[in-house]
Amino acid sequence: MRLDIITIFPDYFAPLGVSLLGKARQRGDVDVHVHDLRGWAHDRHRTVDDTPYGGGPGMVMKPEPWGEALDAIAPSGSTPRLVVPTPSGRPFTQETAVAYAGEPWLVFACGRYEGIDARVIEDARSRMPVDEVSIGDYVLAGGESAVLVIVEAVTRLLPGVLGNADSVSDDSFAPGRMAALLEGPVYTKPPTWRGREVPPVLMSGNHGAIARWRRDQALRRTAATRPDLIARNTLDDADRSTLAD
């Protein structure tokens, strides 16, 4: 997978060189290129923003540098998927992450200020798929943090990137598996810590009882914090009994 990231803060992406993704990059599983948008701003001050037409607060990112950057990174005829984080985008979910993990090439546009001139997105749509995605109902100072989130959610799904492949298939939001129940509590050694014991069922060796206990915990946590997710699940009698407790 190739990832291109266009930003006015390239140093923001130093974290992509460490941990699992860093190893994946060293192995050549992921090819990441970070580009400074100011490289395509040709005036003396390398200006990338200007005042908004129609007035209003803040500044808008000028179309010219973006247009030149996208032309240089994705010349006509090449068709990466352009991903533009924005609070007004479609929700980015685990399903989106799974879809993106199957893409050979993603280009990320990191907006700043009040956003990117809308004509940049229109122009890009004329020659490549463009997704405007939101990572949540809050406003950041720019798209860089959102790209870090999206890149982590996507690349951890790539074969070999996450040490334990089972972890991915066992994700609480993994499509098709218990349809997005939240993870229940997890435990490791020591068996007693500050007088608090690990639930005995987890040390019983009874895998059926352990699976039932884990599902009950996931159901209870989901019902308590994300009841909207419960409706997406097909509950059996045992589930309904757990939730009725």
Ligand SMILES: Nc1nc2cc(Br)ccc2s1
């Ligand atoms: N939640 C999000 N906030 C923002 C702000 C800017 Br400015 C650009 C992208 C995003 S995604």
